[in-house]
Amino acid sequence: MRNAGFGALAGLVGGLVFGGVMVLIGFLPTVAAIVRTDSPVVGFTVHMLLAAIIGSVFGVLVARQRELLFWGLAYGVLWWFLGPLTLLPILLGRPVAWDVATAQALIPSLLGHLAYGAVTAAVLALLSPGERRFEPGLVVRATAAGLLTAPVLGLGWRGLIVGALVGASYAVIFGERGEGSGPALIRGAAFGFAWWALAAVTISPLLDGRGLQWTPAAVRVAVASLPGHLLLGAGTALLTCWLGGLARAVFSDDVRHALEGRLVGGRVISIWHGVIAGLAGGVIFTGVMVAVGFLPAVAALVGSGSAIVGLVIHLLISQVVGVTYAVLFRRRSFDPASGIGWGVSYGFLWWVLGNLTLLPVLLGATPRWGDAALALAFPSLIGHLAYGAVLGLVYQRLEERVSPWHLTRSEAATARAAARHEQTLSAAPALWSLVTCVALLIPILVS
Incomplete structure (x- = not known):
């Protein structure tokens, strides 16, 4: 009840911020239509009641979480899907329209839900006990x-x-x-x-x-x-x-951090795991590249227009990205879900860095960051997400097979279970969810 009460209070503050936005965009009469009126005052009252209820649910759901910002943002996006796109039409007796045009018309509501989630999480964090230090x-x-x-x-x-x-x-x-x-x-x-x-x-x-x-x-x-x-x-x-x-x-003589969390073998074998996982992801990504005819564009990096050359370059790049994943995410995925979560997030980031930025620059052009370019690059985004999912999953399965020399297999499994529990208390699942939502929102933002 205490968590629900704090969540309701935080939701009211978030609702005030969101309510101010709804006044500006003229959305309150639509909310008031739930109770069969078009009064903005009634709409604001209904909105604040819903904000408190949704906030109380949030307070209960994140009671054990150690950081809340990304949970709040992900929660805001979730309620944008559940609320104006789904439940509101049903309550108003209209058919649910899950299409790009409807979602695009509700972009102001999406940003309002993001603001609601962020403010609610911030207020809840301030209400929750915990030591906060300025560094x-x-x-x-x-x-x-x-x-x-x-x-x-x-x-x-x-x-x-x-x-x-x-x-x-x-x-x-x-x-x-x-x-x-x-x-x-x-x-x-x-x-x-x-x-x-x-x-x-x-x-x-x-x-x-x-x-x-x-x-x-x-x-x-x-x-x-x-x-x-x-x-x-x-x-x-x-x-x-x-x-x-x-x-x-440079400044610390404490070497204990070098031994913490050593759940897998050495760095060299991790790099080989990255090569294998990157190659597996690259093979999956190849299907998308063949379907959209993108291999000649990759071949242009070496001055060729051959799809075969493009395939070779693509698979080499896939392995290089796999190695970087092994270096950056070693000992960070403790089950298939976390492996896929980190992998999909990394694949999305490489879509931004690779397809939208480095590839055009290496071909002598400017980064393709405009709305039209992002729309044209959407098939590549799907390929990068699939690549990342396979990369993360294969790397996690390979890494799990290697136990450190000082732990038995059962001890390593116990250590991984403890680390997985710690990860669920962090913002990691919220990060995976939020990055996936951002990827799915690209067509709505640029259509």
Whole structure:
């Protein structure tokens, strides 16, 4: 009951923020239609009641979670699907329309649900007991990392300001995680998405005097900066993690961290696992590339137009990406679900970094970040997600077969079970869900 009460209170605060948006977009009469009226006052009352109920459910669901931001964002997206796309039409006696056109018309509601989830999670975190420490050194490192990564948004002063804010807020919100480079990379990409919705979609139009621009057309224009924000967040988190590791290596004489969590064998065999897993994912991805005729474009990297050459280059790149996955995510997947979760998230990030950014640059063009380019690249996104799922699953199964020399098989299984339990208490499942939702939202945002 205590968790439900805190959740209801947090939901009311989130509902106030979301309610203000609903006033601006004129959505309250639609909510009021649930009780057969069109009064905005009644609509706001119904909205706040629903916000409290949904918040109380959230408080119960995340009672044992140690961090809430990404759970809140994922919860907001979930209720966008359940609410205006599903339950609201049913309650109004209309057929459910799960199509791109309907979803695109509800983009303002999507952003409002994201705001509701973020605010509700933030208030619930403040109400929950727990030690919170301000770490000046971490803030400095993360801010520096944000400034170093900011050029992905351009060389203007706004990019530098956003980079510094992303880095500083990352340090304040998450603190020193100690989660490894791979999970930090995915966490940063999800944080970059949140900053895109806040900075590019919301704050930037307000600063330009255009007011709140949450219309489908305005969001479609703002999508051009989404890949940059994803890369900014990922790069900031990764550099922050590396700078922290460098600081520990230089200034600490405690070597215990080098032995913690050693659930698998050495790094060399992990790299071979990455090669095999990357090749398996590449074979699956090949079907998509053949279907859309993309292999000649890959062959153009070496000045050829042959599909056979493109296939060879594609499989080599798949293995290289597999090796990077092994380096970044070693000892981070403890069951098939976590392997697929990290793999799909990594595949999505490589779609942004590879297909949308590096491939055009290597071919002498500019990154393809516009809405039309993202729409054309959607088949490649499906291929990258499938590649990532196979990569993560195969790597996890190979890694699980290798036990460290100082543990028996049963002891290794027990250690993996404990690590898996710890992972479920973190934001990892929420990260996997949120990244998947962002991938599925691409057609809606750019259509």
